[in-house]
Structures are given as structure tokens and as C-alpha cells.
Amino acid sequence: MFTMLKMSQGARKTQEINKKGLNKKDSNPIDYKIVGSDGVIWKGRNIQENQLKAFLGISISTLYDLDLTSGSYYVEGYVWLRYKEVPEWMREWDLEIYECPLKTVGFINVVEAQDFKTQLEPSKPTLDDDGHYIQWLEYSGKFIATSLDLSLFPFETIVLPLCIELDDLYAGESDVEYLPSGQVITAPPSINGYSLKHCDVIPYINTYQTNWGFQYANSYFNKQNFSAYQAFRIETTLTRDPWNSFVNIFLPLVIVMIIVITAPLVAIQDYQTKLAIPASALLVLVFLQDGYKKILPPGLNYPTLADLIYTFNMFITIMVFLWSLIQTKLYFASQLNGGQLKQAQLAGLMDNQFFLITLFFSLCAPYLFYKSCRR
Template identity: 30%
Template sequence: MTKVRRRRKWNILAIASVVLAALLSIIGVTSLNVDQVPGRDSLRLSSASRALTTSVDRLPRDGWSSQRGESLSGSEIQADIEALDDAKYHVKIGVYSNSTYDLDLSIPSFSSNGYVWMRWEQPLQDYLEANDTDLQEHISLLNALLSDAEPVLNPVQDKPAVLSDGTYYQLYTYVGRFYIDRATFKKFPFLTISLPIAIEADDVAGGLGYTKLRFEPDIRNSGMGLYAGTGIIGWLNRGWSIAEYRHNYATNFGLGGLDRDYSLIVYDITFGTSSWSSFWRLMLPLLVVMVMVLLVFKIRPDEQDARAGIPVTVLLTLVFLQQVYRGELPDLPFLTFLDLVYVIAYVITLFAFVLLVWIGRRYADMESMPLGEARDNLSKRLELLDEVWPLSMVLFCSVAVVSAWVLIPPGA
């Protein structure tokens, strides 16, 4: 009895030490955590016509929307409509993507090529001629990345064409690599990503600011070509959108006055992963491994070495599986849904190993006990634990995984 009491005392001390170490680790990591400072630039969806779903009741079931920034509200909408009418220069911009390819989530970025066309009226043409410039010199692809060939707009004709209504028209081609600003990484492996091309007025001096130059999306003729929606193997196309935004730079670029606003067109194609493909590829192997942990208590108690070895093997397998899928993603400052599932798997595996060690000690004690009621009661408790473990862990896993999914914000 004295030996049992001494062992129980050391077990309590061991548990207290583990809890204390865990608390100190949490406090230490929390104190070292870095808070993110938000950027001061902002995007606001303008009142111009758009091919973009913004109504909440029309969004897909996962809450995904291609909208960037916030919508105008109240009196801001009417003020922006009046500003659109009063703007001195108007450019109608259309985008038609021929192909999208070479998606790289680790950056994240993608490659694309296609056409951009612009139509403008005489006042803007007079401005360009007075400054001896072409329109493409005042246009930038905002999210373009440096690559072998810098993404630029290349005019198809040497000079803009004059249409029958007196407007000027210029067709451009583009090819390049572009940065991805929106993706539902929190829901990985059930991902949705937006592949955008952002076109903005490039005029630091302010002569073509938001109040003077407004872009209007050509929603009727914009779209995507044959390979734009199918060029990324393994992803499902969810449609395209185009809209104008007001891009507020939190600076006047040292020229004095208020912060600068510019008109910005964002054209994007949305892709999503197949839920079944993601499940079979990433979730099923994890499920099979965890079933081994649940069934470890069905092995005969006298095979203690085999019982204790399975959680260790499972733990190494979990580490390997997690490293494989993490290699597909950028370094994220948060846990994805699959990360949370693996955390649950780690907890269950560790708990199973500790429980197996404890049960093994109890069986060792039982062997030294004389035949009688005490030994029979201990044997029944251990057998009951072997029966209850799989069911209790299935229930715990189900609640934990569902909670991890439900707590992800809609559209995140």
C-alpha cells in the first residue's frame, strides 16, 4: 500500500509539472507574439457599374465574394455618383483573359495573358497630346510581379483608332505574373482563390486623380477565354468579376495637400478546389492513421509492447503528413482548418500513449495482486476503459472538428 501511495504522489507531481510547463510555455509564446500593424491604404467599391456579386443573399453557400475593401454607404453612394458624372476624363476598360496558368500558392502568384482595351473621349486625348504621352504610360498593372519579362500593356496598333462616335480606342495585350491578394487559406484544404489583375492610373502628380479620371468597367464585353477557366489543372472555375474601386493612398507623395485617391479596376477569376478531391488526398490518410489509434486498445493487453508502439509510429506519420501539405502553402500567421485537425490528432495520439502507459502499469500491478475481489474489480475497470476509449474519442473528434470548421468566419 505504501508503494502505491508513493507512486500516486509522484504521478500527481508529474501532472502538476506538465501543467506548469504548459502554462509557462503559453505565457512565453504569447509574450513573444508579434501584432500585425494594418496598412493605411484602403479600397472602397465605387458606384460604377460592375460585374460583381455584392448582395449577401446571392453569395454562394461558403460566403465567398470577390469584392475587395468596403462598399460605399448612405450619402457616400450619391456623392460618388455625382463625382463620376463630374469627372473630366472617363476611360472604359475591358479585360479578356486568354489563359491562366502556373499557380504557385507558396508566393502566392499566377501567370496570365490576354487583352485589355480602353475607350476614351476627346478631353482625355487632348490632355495626352498636350503632355506628349500615350495612355498606357499613365496606366500600371498594380499587382504585377517581377519576372523574366516585366508585365506591361503592349498596344496592338501604333496609334489609337477613332471610332464612329468620336471616341478613341486602343487594344493592348498583356502577359506576366501577378500577385494573389485573396484566398481562403483558413479553410485549407477546401480553398477558394481569386486571381486578380489590378489596373490603376499611374500619375503621382495628381493630374489624373480619382476626381478627374474615372475608369468604368466594360462588363458586357469582358470575360475569360478558352484556357482562362481551365488552365489550372486540379482547380474548378467559379466565374469572373470586374469592378471599379477608389484606391486611397495614405500619402500625398510629398507634394502637399490631402492623401491621393486613384481609380482602380480589378478583374479577377475565381477558382476553388474540389471538396471530394481534397478529402481523398489530404483527409483520408489522416483518418486512416487516426483509426489505428482508436483501435490500439483492441489489441490484447498482454501485447503491451505492440500497444505502446502504435501511438509513437502514428505520431511520426502525422509529422510527415503535415510537412507534406504545409509545403504547398506560404508561411501563414494563423492555423488553417487542416492544421487544427492535426492539432486534434496530436492531442488524441499523445493522450492515447499516456493512457496506454498508465494501463500497462495497472496490468503490472494486477499481476502482483492476489486473486480476489480487488483484482477482479481492477480488471473490469481496465476492460471497460478499453471498450469506452474508441467511442469517447470518436465523439470528441467529431465535436472538435465541427467546432473548428464552424468557427471559421464566412468568406474567410
């Protein structure tokens, strides 16, 4: 009914609600209360006694082409529905859904819907050995994750959701349970730099702050401009390979900072090298940061772990440059009163102390930043 309409993003507000108060037995119109995740209580009516009772299964055969800048990725797989019978009231309401209940399954977080492909297999439900009808829906398309947590980048763990719902049946008109049938992901995801941690299927109720223009929803839910549907969220959790992340993003930084931190140990007489090292290193750090920034979403409203570490090391580099500049100025000033040798010895001692201080903070800062990003 509303499948294509619901695929558009931003047109709805979703939340999980507690179904414990849902009465599924009484045939007469009843009142029930459901508490939303935001604490708001809403009341519904007219729960069907003769619900569509079924079991839903899902598999992901391929997950690939993750784009962190947009939060999109491609998924291919199957959804299937098992049931013994379909309520007669559905025949009068929608003959197509009655004959093929799997057609009520819609995908919520699909993008580029014009390229999204589905195919029923077989064209009509088939009878299984245990007396249940079963039918499969093959799907293939581009999905989006709107809330990726990249605060620990490049050591982050991300969750890629695939959300499906029963588009044509209000909550209370269906009683569909998830039926595990082995591994959800049948093959390792083809995403470079990430490894599969686990995959979970989470049933929930998907709510919208609209009745989609259907006034019957106002009386059914006993609430204006509201509707709710059974839904399932398949969460694929991926973790980035720490060694690969270190080699590609932080190893060049470590090499550059070793040169920067040891720059104060260069003799003051070689002041040109002493000044050139941090100045050149700062430009290198800017290019290195720009490299990893290209794979992150633009305009993140929080700094990542890599941002904090790179920014801190840029600050250290600037401090080393200023320190070298001050030491050089004092060294040349000492030439006016003939204390050049004494100043060189004093500069060497102070440079050693400055080196130890910068080394200490450079070793401690990454751990502290990591702890702060995990909160």
C-alpha cells in the first residue's frame, strides 16, 4: 500500500515500543496502552483476534561497497515467510496480499529505490512438508545507515542496519515472529578493512507520526496522525582491522613525529635544520590528515580519534618550531656579549629536557584520547 512512499527518508519518525500491553485475544474492540521509547503512552483499539500468524526468516548473501562518506552499502539476500493460513478478512481487504502475504514486506532504509530489485520465488507460495506455506523474496539494492558512530575511527566498530516492515498491516493485525534458520550472513562481507563481528535480528514496532492520509488509523490507534507496523532490524556489526588501520593511518604519523620530537636534539649551531624540520613536518601532517578525511562523511559534528591525535601532534610540531625559534634567537643574541659557547651548552641542556617532555606527552596522549572517545 505505502511501500514506495515509506522508502523515502526523512518522512517519518521511528521508535521502538513495548508490546507487552498488547491484547491479542479479545475479538471485540478493546483499548490497550503501549509505552513508546520516548516515554509517551498511546492507546490503540480494534486488535484483530484472527491475526496473520507467520514466521519470518532472512539471509544476507552479499554485503559490499561500503561508502563511509554517505553511509551507504549494497546488500543482496532473501526474505521468506512461513504460515499455515491467511485470515479470511484479508481476502476482502486485499486479495493480492491474501494470496501472497510476502508482498506486504517492505524495506525501510533503501536508497535509490529505482534501482532496488525484488523477485518472488516461486511466484506463488508453496506447501512445505510440515504443512506450512512458504515463499521467498530475493532482494538486491543500496541501503543506508543514518547513524554510524565513527568516533573511534580508525579503530571503530560500526553497525549496518537492514530494516524491513509489514507495510500493509497495522500493529495488532499481524503476529509475525522471527524464525532463526542458521547463519543470517551466509558469506563474509566483501568490505576491505573490516571483519564481521556478529549479526543480530531485532523485532520492534516501527511508528510514524502520520496516518498516511488514512482516517481509519485515527480510530484504530485512538490517536491523531499516527500509525505503527511490525518491523525487523537486521544489524550487521563490523569491526575495523586494528593493524591495517595503524599501518595505513598512524604509521606515517609515527615516523614524522619521531623526526619532529627529536628535532630539539639537533645542535643549536645547525639552527637551519633545527627550524626546517618542524616547519616541513607540519605540511606533511596536513597532507596526511587530508588523506584519511576523504573517506569520512563531511561535516561530522564530533571529532574522531584520528582527528584528536593528528591535531595534538600538529600542536606538538608547532611547539617544537617555536621552541627552536626561541633557542636560535637566544643563541644569536649571545654572540653580542661573547657568551656563545655558554649559551650553546645551556641550549643543549634545555633541548634535552624539552625532548623528554614532548616525548612523554606524545606517548600518553593517544591513550587518553582513545579513552575519551569510548565514553
